[in-house]
Amino acid sequence: MKSWLLLRLAKKSPLAFFLICLLIFLAIFADFIASPLPYLVWANHTEHDIPLSPLFAELTQGRTSSLPYRRLAAEGKIKALFAPIPFSPYETNLDEVLAPPKLARFAHYMGTDNLGRDVAARLIHGTRNSILVGFVAVALALILGLIMGSLAGYLGGFADIFISRFIEVVICFPTLILILAVLSLLKPSLLNIMIVIGATGWTGIARVIRGEFLKRKHADFVLASRLMGASHLRLILKHILPNSLPPVIVISAFGIAGAVLTESALSFLGIGVPAPEPSWGDVLKLSQDYPDIAWWLTIFPGCFIFLTVVAFNRLGDTLREELNPRETFKDS
Amino acid sequence: MIRFSHLSKVFPVKKHKVHALYEVSFDVPLGKVTALVGESGSGKSTLARIFLGLYRPTAGYFAYNELMSPYMTAKDWRRLRRRVAMVFQDPYNSLNPRLNVEEIVREGLEIHRQEFQLKKKEMRERVVAVLEKVGLSSEALGKYPHEFSGGQRQRIGLARALILKPEVLVLDEPLSALDVSIQAQILNLLQVLKDEEQLTYLFITHDLSVVEYLADYVAVLYAGRLLEYRKARDFFLSPRHPYSLSLLEAIPSVEKLGQPFPAVRGEAPSPLEIAAGCPFASRCSRKLNICEKEFPQKETTKDGFYFCHNPL
Numbered sequence: 001m002k003s004w005l006l007l008r009l010a011k012k013s014p015l016a017f018f019l020i021c022l023l024i025f026l027a028i029f030a031d032f033i034a035s036p037l038p039y040l041v042w043a044n045h046t047e048h049d050i051p052l053s054p055l056f057a058e059l060t061q062g063r064t065s066s067l068p069y070r071r072l073a074a075e076g077k078i079k080a081l082f083a084p085i086p087f088s089p090y091e092t093n094l095d096e097v098l099a100p101p102k103l104a105r106f107a108h109y110m111g112t113d114n115l116g117r118d119v120a121a122r123l124i125h126g127t128r129n130s131i132l133v134g135f136v137a138v139a140l141a142l143i144l145g146l147i148m149g150s151l152a153g154y155l156g157g158f159a160d161i162f163i164s165r166f167i168e169v170v171i172c173f174p175t176l177i178l179i180l181a182v183l184s185l186l187k188p189s190l191l192n193i194m195i196v197i198g199a200t201g202w203t204g205i206a207r208v209i210r211g212e213f214l215k216r217k218h219a220d221f222v223l224a225s226r227l228m229g230a231s232h233l234r235l236i237l238k239h240i241l242p243n244s245l246p247p248v249i250v251i252s253a254f255g256i257a258g259a260v261l262t263e264s265a266l267s268f269l270g271i272g273v274p275a276p277e278p279s280w281g282d283v284l285k286l287s288q289d290y291p292d293i294a295w296w297l298t299i300f301p302g303c304f305i306f307l308t309v310v311a312f313n314r315l316g317d318t319l320r321e322e323l324n325p326r327e328t329f330k331d332s
Numbered sequence: 333m334i335r336f337s338h339l340s341k342v343f344p345v346k347k348h349k350v351h352a353l354y355e356v357s358f359d360v361p362l363g364k365v366t367a368l369v370g371e372s373g374s375g376k377s378t379l380a381r382i383f384l385g386l387y388r389p390t391a392g393y394f395a396y397n398e399l400m401s402p403y404m405t406a407k408d409w410r411r412l413r414r415r416v417a418m419v420f421q422d423p424y425n426s427l428n429p430r431l432n433v434e435e436i437v438r439e440g441l442e443i444h445r446q447e448f449q450l451k452k453k454e455m456r457e458r459v460v461a462v463l464e465k466v467g468l469s470s471e472a473l474g475k476y477p478h479e480f481s482g483g484q485r486q487r488i489g490l491a492r493a494l495i496l497k498p499e500v501l502v503l504d505e506p507l508s509a510l511d512v513s514i515q516a517q518i519l520n521l522l523q524v525l526k527d528e529e530q531l532t533y534l535f536i537t538h539d540l541s542v543v544e545y546l547a548d549y550v551a552v553l554y555a556g557r558l559l560e561y562r563k564a565r566d567f568f569l570s571p572r573h574p575y576s577l578s579l580l581e582a583i584p585s586v587e588k589l590g591q592p593f594p595a596v597r598g599e600a601p602s603p604l605e606i607a608a609g610c611p612f613a614s615r616c617s618r619k620l621n622i623c624e625k626e627f628p629q630k631e632t633t634k635d636g637f638y639f640c641h642n643p644l
Contacts, residue, residue: 220426224492227384228440229413238439242430 008322016314019307027128034121036088038069038080070106087118089125089278098294111296113286119296122278123304129279130260133194137259138252140198145205153213154236167203175200183271190273197259205248212244246323253316257309264305280304334360338392341378350603352378354556365533367543370553376536380502385409414444417493421505423485427477433488434459434473440496466491483514500532507542540583544568552576555601555611562636572643575612618642
């Protein structure tokens with residue numbers, strides 16, 4: 001049933017599906033897409049003591065080499081196959097500060113930033129951080145939301161009142177301000193950002209789960225299982241929860257988009273992923289300082305964020321249509 | 333024998349008290365079909381739910397073999413639940429849409445795993461056997477509820493109820509959500525199963541034509557009170573309570589075609605208070621003065637009993 005769902009999603013909104021696959025691909029293989037080390041070197045190994053594949057040598061054995069491969073290749077001293085973007089996200093070059101985008105061999109396709117770092121490489125490596133924040137924060141919110149919502153809905157009574165009021169208290173905090181406050185106390189690290197976004201984002205999920213539980217805990221099929229002597233855990237995990245998940249899956253898709261956006265906002269404000277780690281918001285932040293000279297610092301990270309948010313929102317919409325219980329569970 | 337003794341149930345609803353059941357006593361003989369008849373709100377479902385342990389009675393108790401409701405421990409309830417199963421009215425709401433037929437039917441065995449000590453394969457064999465009993469083939473195992481019609485779903489619900497080889501089956505209007513042609517099939521199936529498995533049925537219904545076909549005993553409930561409890565044959569031939577008569581007259585039949593339908597006038601009394609007299613008095617055509625003042629004494633006949641000041 002799950003694989004069918006993936007197929008249906010791919011069919012129904014191919015563009016969003018493609019974009020999300022692409023993002024995940026970029027996040028996983030960032031090291032292979034943007035790297036100053038060549039995949040393969042097939043001439044003059046011995047002369048410069050170069051391994052056959054410097055990139056794999058570094059990734060597998062941790063053998064870093066500071067050889068200027070690009071220059072050697074440009075001068076024809078070695079023959080090598082480079083990654084599509086032959087730059088590291090951390091590599092500064094003060095000779096090429098704020099260079100505009102240019103399409104040529106060993107040029108910066110998306111320009112450079114104020115330290116001469118390649119924007120394309122930073123964005124692709126930033127994908128990993130941004131997507132990771134999105135997924136982990138939402139996973140955390142899911143865990144919290146499922147537990148709190150299930151407890152409130154299943155137990156009812158005092159537990160329900162207590163948890164519901166607690167949810168309302170959490171909702172009352174302006175999220176971004178709360179995150180700013182917490183991150184100014186904690187060290188801004190990737191993990192802390194995920195935790196804070198997750199810890200403020202669970203309320204919506206909890207509310208929906210609570211509602212679904214209230215609706216379903218008196219369903220006949222739950223009663224049937226209870227009458228046979230099923231434990232509470234069994235009733236929740238086997239009967240109520242699986243039937244309550246579709247709306248939560250939809251919310252989670254929107255939640256990922258929201259978390260990515262929040263992370264970008266935090267980086268933009270300067271308390272996101274700590275430097276020199278790249279992230280989309282971090283690149284975008286630089287555009288504040290050079291709005292009229294470096295348009296590429298605005299456009300490219302903006303596109304990444306925009307497309308990601310649109311793709312995940314579209315995914316959420318499609319999921320909502322596909323998981324509609326009227327179509328899935330009930331025949332006419 | 334299942335003995336219901338002086339069962340009462342009051343539901344607190346805001347500031348009011350709803351009397352769902354009031355002083356109901358009768359015995360259900362084992363191996364027979366006892367029909368609980370009455371209109372909605374008469375307390376028939378409440379009675380069944382007390383027996384299943386879903387409600388705790390406000391007063392009174394029930395006794396089933398060695399189990400007596402006020403003294404039952406958690407272990408006793410577990411034992412009762414092994415021996416009593418329920419079939420639901422709505423075949424759409426009573427099967428988990430996320431589980432396939434095998435998982436649905438198997439669940440009882442999983443819950444009482446320690447008692448049975450069955451391997452996966454043995455469980456499957458039992459599931460297949462019980463599916464065959466209710467007229468489904470083993471092809472159904474991997475299918476999901478939405479792939480079945482209402483009648484077939486009701487068969488799955490029956491299989492789920494039978495998997496633990498219960499002694500008593502509580503059937504809560506198992507036919508009323510089905511088409512008439514399907515009703516007949518399920519009714520026949522229930523009849524066969526009862527004899528094969530030596531089951532006791534507690535059959536909740538408002539459809540007297542079904543009762544006539546299946547039941548051995550009939551208990552008529554009205555506004556939380558038991559009005560008449562008789563052997564089914566005698567009940568249909570000579571009902572004693574005027575309410576029972578009006579129920580019988582309300583069975584539609586071809587012979588009565590063209591005649592005006594004998595509807596009972598008026599509304600059922602408010603469940604918020606228990607009337608001092610007979611609850612049916614306000615609608616009864618045979619009402620005496622005493623009817624509104626005093627609930628009648630139990631009158632025993634050779635085949636049951638009834639409560640009426642002015643019986644038929």
